[in-house]
Amino acid sequence: MRALLTAVTLSLLLTGCFDDVSDIQAHMDAVKNNARPRVEPLPQAKEFTHIPYNVGNVRSPFTEPSPEAIQDRIAQQQDCITPDPNRRKEPLERFALDNLRMRGTLGDGGQLWALIESTDKALHRITLNNYMGLFHGKVIRVEPTHMDLLELIPDGSGCWVERTTRVQMFDAATAGN
Secondary structure (H helix, E strand, O other): OHHHHHHHHHHHHHHHOOOOOHHHHHHHHHHHHHOOOOOOOOOOOOOOOOOOOOOOOOOOOOOOOOOOOOOOOOOOOOOOEOOOOOOOOOHHHHOOHHHOEEEEEEEEOOEEEEEEEOOOOOEEEEOOOOEEOOOOEEEEEEOOOEEEEEEEEEOOOOOEEEEEEEEEEOOHHHHOO
């Protein structure tokens, strides 16, 4: 029985192996003759304009940018909300919020800390009542996916306006899936 099965299998394999590939070659030739290669024209190159670099007042392009600073002069007026000028600044108040990334959280019992990465690649742990950002942003809420800040924004007349800002976890949409 085994010999018969081997003989049938061998005969089927041998019938598939033949040297006549003329019909395949004719089809390939027809496709090659009918297909016209279309090459898109190259886009026009924009003219290069040279801008000279003068050392003057601009930062060197070969050094890292320094953290941003906000004007520390606070003009106090009556009946206005103003930040405390005597409060000691925290490390994350040197950076704008768009230069800070929330990378995660740590928890211990009832306390939750947010892990914040600054542009100098340092990782900071902050929690409620810590400050960050250029506008005296006080942390008022820390959640696993975001944190809320209460910022004081100057209104131009010497007073300050409170604004709530939310800092989302970096890649929070993909981290939850």
